[in-house]
Amino acid sequence: MVQTRMRAVLIKDGKGPIENLYIGETEKPVPMAGQVLVEVKAFGLNRADLHQREGNYPPPPGVSAIMGLEFSGLVVQLGPGATGWALGDEVLGLAKGGAYAEYISCDQRTLMKKPGHLSWAEAAGIPENYITAYQALVKYGEVEKGDNVLVHAGASGVGIAAIQIARVYGGKNVIATASTSEKLDWLLSLPNGPTHVVNYKTQDFAAEVKKITEGNGVDVVIDFVGQSHWHKNIDSMAVDGRMTMLATLSGNDVPSVNLWPILYKRLRIQGSTLRARSPEYQADLVAKVERDIVDKITGAEGGGPIRTYIHKKYSWADIQSAQREMADNKNSSGKIIAEIS
Structure with a gap:
């Protein structure tokens, strides 16, 4: 039987305080032409997520109302014409929304191969x-x-x-x-x-x-x-x-x-803005970042010339605490990451 539902972080009443966040069921996305479906392992929190939850930063037309601009995960389905990836590929990606979920469908061109030396959490904190x-x-x-x-x-x-x-x-x-x-x-x-x-x-x-x-x-x-x-x-x-x-x-x-x-x-x-840019612009930028710097990035202890720093990791079940940590400006030394389990 084909799974058509998934869990995601939703907002009671569509917007509101942190207390309105909860994990509920919603429609699982289906990859369209040129898209791939990724099983999300971890996602990064960004201040834009807080603004979206409050109703002040709506996603562009046609983009999922679920929060989340960056993620890491496994490719699990290819849309029509998506030839750049294979099932099981480990990726990190940039999104216009939708990463606070078990699955995200996105343009195959805004994905990057996850370096093997990075954990899911480390990779999820890179794109944005x-x-x-x-x-x-x-x-x-x-x-x-x-x-x-x-x-x-x-x-x-x-x-x-x-x-x-x-x-x-x-x-x-x-x-x-x-x-x-x-x-x-x-x-x-x-x-x-x-x-x-x-x-x-x-x-x-x-x-x-x-x-x-x-x-x-x-x-x-x-x-x-x-x-x-x-x-x-x-x-x-x-x-x-x-x-x-x-x-x-x-x-x-x-x-x-x-x-x-x-x-x-x-x-x-x-x-400078990024979320509102065209898919073509984002694809070109992602390709250049992957070419020029991604392989130079390691974790905090990895010894690379560029390192990604994690302030704190949360289970996505504790998403209210994770957003509160950001809202209170406590992440002064790295990224807040939520892991899906």
Whole structure:
């Protein structure tokens, strides 16, 4: 008998507080043309999941209403025309939604082969963070050997990924900001962590950047903060500097903007999103990430030039606690992962 139902993390009333999360039954997806069905072993939590649960970040049209943007698992069914994978292949993948479930159907082009040295949990924490960081730093930031790089929210998942990628690409000074000495000390302890750190709450990061770079400024900025960092970001940037904006956590409106530095320093400022991108764009980006960095990634103790760090693993049966851990900003040193059992 063909199984048509599966378990998934659902939201009572479609949206609401963490207490509305529960594991229930829903329709098992059927892979369409060019898609594969993956039995999910583990999935990563992202702040976007919290926004979706609250009703503030709905999935794109035609995408599963189930949360979850990244996962690892086994290929168990091929849709029509899906020729890139075989049954039993171990994969990690990027999704527009649907990963908080026993099964997910996704475009075969947004899957990557899981390196054998990675556990399911380690692999599940890679796609969203490392693809986002690669897009911001390599595709948009065009980082090159010898560049000076400034990464805000350095202890976040994307920040940790961006720091390590910048080091692998030959960044000269890779400067990370964070809000506490504990986060900064942890970052400095990483084998391929930042060369310098700045506490943005107690230090003027623009002034520190100028000291570190001998007045030159940084060639690439990765920013999540927006309004409160804008003026200092512009001041920190070198001539022909590039800034990628991934979020505006401190607000969207910047008062008293002076456009002149953007003009005379020839600055390039790029906004970046990932979930809303076309399947073709995502497929191209995934292929480049797999080609350039995935085989360089190991677990925290694996010895590779890029490492994935897990803050805590939960059973998906405890998904409320897992989301609460993220909502309370307790994951200051790696990824929160849920394992399906």
